Each structure stands twice: as C-alpha cells, then as structure tokens.
C-alpha cells in the first residue's frame with residue numbers, strides 16, 4: 418500500500434510513510450471488508466459513512482506538515498483510522514464525530530489498539546472544540562460548502578487546516594488554509610476529491626425528527 422499507492426503518487430514525508438506503514442488498517446474496517454482493507458479505494462464503515470482511500474489519508478496528513486509537539490483537531494472521526502495515523506506524528510489528537518455510535522466504537526478501538534494520545538467526543542465539528550484550542554493543525558474529513566468560521570478561529574497562528582470544500586455540481590476541492598504568524602488567512606486548492614458531506618445543525622435536527630416520528634408510528 419505504502420509503496421504502490423503513496424510513494425509512487427508523490428507522498429515523500431518519511432514520517433508520514435512510516436506512520437501509514439505502522440497503523441493496521443484492517444483493524445479499522447468492518448470484518449466483511451477485511452480482505453480489501455489495503456485496497457486503493459475508500460470502504461464503507463456503516464451508517465452511510467466511509468473510511469478514506471489510503472492515498473487521501475497520506476496526502477492530507479502530509480499537507481498538514483506536522484511536528485512532534487503539535488496538537489491536532491480532527492473533524493469526522495469515522496473509524497478512527499486517520500486519528501491513529503495522526504497520533505503517531507504529534508503529541509495530542511482531539512477528534513469529533515457527530516454519530517454517537519461511530520464515536521464510541523472508534524474511541525474503544527483506538528484505546529484497545531494502544532493509541533493513548535487520542536481523545537474522541539460526540540459533537541458537531543462545525544463548532545470545533547474551543548476548550549483545547551488553539552490547534553497547530555486541523556483536518557476535516559467531510560466536505561463543507563464553506564470552511565466553518567469556528568475552525569478558522571481555533572487554528573493557531575502559523576497553523577494549517579486541510580479540508581474538502583464543496584463547490585457544488587458534485588465538485589469538491591481539497592483545500593489547505595494557512596494562518597500566518599500575523600493572523601492573515603490564505604487558501605490553496607490541491608486536488609478534486611469526493612468526501613461524505615459535513616452535516617450541519619439543521620441536517621442533524623431533521624434526522625432526529627425523522628427518527629422520532631418513525632419511533633411513534
């Protein structure tokens with residue numbers, strides 16, 4: 418996986434390649450997909466969500482230019498795989514997942530596998546996690562029509578954010594946002610990507626209402 422999918426496509430950071438070699442991806446996918454865990458594609462993880470393609474995980478991790486003392490915020494814990502890769506490269510990873518079932522599964526899995534510097538909570542990533550801000554890096558693994566302002570605010574000066582931005586018409590652009598030491602913001606598009614959508618507060622309310630009305634039928 419690392420040689421054929423990552424190195425040949427231009428991922429050069431030794432520490433990122435090493436971290437991706439170490440994390441057992443097959444432990445993060447449902448047992449029905451174990452055989453395909455190292456394939457060159459995303460896989461379903463239940464509840465309509467996916468674990469990203471290995472190359473995209475490697476690329477986003479490299480784009481963050483992480484340092485060992487960094488604190489990172491991830492939005493969209495999913496299976497916990499991306500969080501595990503990050504945890505080998507930095508001091509502390511905070512990760513937010515909106516679906517309680519995925520959050521508790523990922524948290525248990527990360528704990529069992531020994532990734533002790535990751536803390537997962539259930540919540541809406543659009544709001545970030547102000548308690549532990551500022552973050553040296555922020556990674557969003559679901560696509561948003563605009564970069565959530567709370568995340569820009571919680572990014573440290575000199576920090577980077579990697580996020581797929583939904584441009585409409587089925588086009589998403591992986592984007593790197595940089596906050597300069599003077600607080601100035603710049604954005605750079607990287608490549609077109611395909612992520613599941615970042616849910617907004619009104620989506621969540623709508624889903625809860627549907628579930629409630631189904632319960633009462």
Ligand code: SAH
Nearest residue numbers: 468493495496498499515541542558615616
């Ligand atoms: N990084 C994950 C893949 C995540 S898929 C991995 O390595 O497996 C995107 C995840 O974002 C899904 O689990 C989805 O439930 C979650 N998500 C969607 N909207 C969200 C929101 N507003 N806040 C937090 N998580 C969200």
